[in-house]
Amino acid sequence: MINVMIYNEFVHELKDEKVKAVYPDGIHSVIKSFLEKDSSIGKIRCAVLEDHRQTLSKEALDDTDVLVWWGHMRHQEVDDEAVARVCRRVLDGMGLVVLHSGHASKPFKALMGTDTHLLRWREAGEKVRLWNIAKNHPITRGLSETFTIPHDETYGEPFGIPNPDELIFLSWFQGGEVFRSGCTWRRGEGKVFYFQSGHETFPIYYQNEVQLVITNAVKWACPVERHCVADRGKGNTPALEQIRN
Amino acid sequence: MINVMIYNEFVHELKDEKVKAVYPDGIHSVIKSFLEKDSSIGKIRCAVLEDHRQTLSKEALDDTDVLVWWGHMRHQEVDDEAVARVCRRVLDGMGLVVLHSGHASKPFKALMGTDTHLLRWREAGEKVRLWNIAKNHPITRGLSETFTIPHDETYGEPFGIPNPDELIFLSWFQGGEVFRSGCTWRRGEGKVFYFQSGHETFPIYYQNEVQLVITNAVKWACPVERHCVADRGKGNTPALEQIRN
Amino acid sequence: MINVMIYNEFVHELKDEKVKAVYPDGIHSVIKSFLEKDSSIGKIRCAVLEDHRQTLSKEALDDTDVLVWWGHMRHQEVDDEAVARVCRRVLDGMGLVVLHSGHASKPFKALMGTDTHLLRWREAGEKVRLWNIAKNHPITRGLSETFTIPHDETYGEPFGIPNPDELIFLSWFQGGEVFRSGCTWRRGEGKVFYFQSGHETFPIYYQNEVQLVITNAVKWACPVERHCVADRGKGNTPALEQIRN
């Protein structure tokens, strides 16, 4: 059973009527509700900006296999020690699924080492067409070659990420942009997936294909063992072989 | 002409008689002296831990194409603002050549996003054999398939780096270890090369093959233009194309 | 349930007393006997050089999820049409696990597009130490950081493969060589794993760690669906979007 933690900033949904109308209980509640339908997923916990210093505790993270992250306007208010705990756990095997504007979140930036907030963007509610370019990949299980999202924020290249280990989705936007909208990386022993879809003003996390991608990604990101630390010995390790010269 | 900055911690050479005997004027002086023989290399400046807050100034880094980094025991004393300036410049195109124990330096760790200090190690003066696995690569120009270093510190896998974009050298160590000893990555617009050889107690930077690798790496890491910032527009970028639906 | 086909040349075991003593019923029989202990593995069929035109039929391959390949001296006698059928199935999703001297087999060469037979080698029964550099990977599940094989043929870099998608094992050989001994690639929709261990004169396929690697690799290589052909439409595909300009 996969233990999941969902972090959602949960600010827009409280302050912006338009967002509240779409996600009255927060984006995290919608994500939780579709993830819990999958029989391989065990405990699901949620953390929000307000309580994240406690909910993203060492104990909770140690008991987590995959962390899903959605944040947007308040990245700077996320506690640096909580970020360090998250990154530590990813390096020790915890999976991380970063959604939409989480590209600019502290954990994703720290793990990538680059300006992942850099991209072109436009809030214009444009149509997006996603192309599945990794047919035989656990993340695309059950998806066909292409699907559309009627309205989303536009993100465009050049996207300031390191070269992905695997490219899963490429997106076409109505206004002329393209985007590497589904990418994977390994960082330490942890697996990271970034998925671009999901602006807060549109009901994107209610869409079947999007729910399938996120559910698949959680299962893919789950480590072989919850804690996967490689053994390097301590300090000056003794030689394993004896040679003459 | 390529402008180079060499950072060397320059502590061992002052305090440890054994190291002083090998590098009386510091590792940076030896690196400078072989780099300046290459006609494509222009200005070469040096920075040491003692003066790095000034020598790694924004102005100096803005005028640098490639930064070479050697550090070992005093990584923690490197100023965080200087590290931020270095990382910023790499993301904007400056090349970075990280040597030996620089694997645990702040800039390398920040740019990789992983525990790059993690590896097996042993100070035993073992023989190392490097294998060139990228024959037609600018970094190996002039090298044959294999060469040895009579004595170096042993570094062994698993090495906590992200998947390299290119693998250039693999090393065999006398005591049973192997190591990805020459690796490249792109980070933002900058190119990064890590090269494992060069423990301070051995005259490794006087060895021809090692000098050739570092000289080649500096030329390879030099950006197409000194400052390579991609244009993403500002804020909400206007649509480039007009579509009907 | 994963359907497996094992191809073994099965010539050495019949002609060479030394090999016959180690693998009296053929290498394929030993591989079959440990694979069939795994509950996720279904039908296991075997093909040998002698009968491969029939046993590697389209029907059999269409019913196969993962093909394991061992060959050495008679690669040239493998039928080109059978090779084409194998490659076709890999591109449509079938997994391929290539063992030891299978690096020079026709299917592996065709799928890689390079001189995969190129490497240094020595039949000297040297000790090999394998290093697991991908702790949280399905192929290394249950393995520690390093294990040895007392005697194997030596393979050394430079190995004429394309850049692997993932590097799983690196090997150290007693005589000074290193080798990328566990590598993965995607080709079309199929997953390919090359594993270096397994010279015919040594009881390597009886060793626990080796059996674990091969069993894990078969499970990893199994496609999401047995046939994973992506839909690209036929001929001139109609436009999906209508734009003005």
Add this chain to the structure above:
Amino acid sequence: MINVMIYNEFVHELKDEKVKAVYPDGIHSVIKSFLEKDSSIGKIRCAVLEDHRQTLSKEALDDTDVLVWWGHMRHQEVDDEAVARVCRRVLDGMGLVVLHSGHASKPFKALMGTDTHLLRWREAGEKVRLWNIAKNHPITRGLSETFTIPHDETYGEPFGIPNPDELIFLSWFQGGEVFRSGCTWRRGEGKVFYFQSGHETFPIYYQNEVQLVITNAVKWACPVERHCVADRGKGNTPALEQIRN
């Protein structure tokens, strides 16, 4: 000085009035005329389907640094021995720049090992917008982030290529497709670049940005030395190191 060979099928230009109007002396003549303006480019030779058995001789290829390939409808008529000579030279260091429908050519398919002819396509003269996602790369030197081609054949994902070593361009097509339109791979010691633009019915090879990309690519693909064969010793290579156990 870089010696270049340009292969062009040269059939459309002779038979189709529309194409003849655009390229009266053949696509190769136009490519030759802009390449020869670059001071780093030396001898430029051309081969066409009609004469390729002679013009792509071993002697000519041995004297070539980079081969540019354009073909479309007559891929099957290219001689298998000529293809083998081309692939051999790429593996030994010759650069290969494959243009447009050359994705389905014999040399590209053989070197990639996959169904590189698989993609979505539409002859509709749609507008294409290319995005440069590798700012500090020799192939994009002098280009801005995006440029358009007023009319080209549409190519769409999923494209049946192996994971590229580097992704240089992504294209947006008017009708809803996206495409990895600029990709690099290393094969053996040779560098390969695929560039999607250039349908025969449009004056695409007269466009400045396209000429710049191809000129840059030729310089990038040029090997460090014309012949870059790695030395692996012959047969059973002697051990380089002597160890006790």
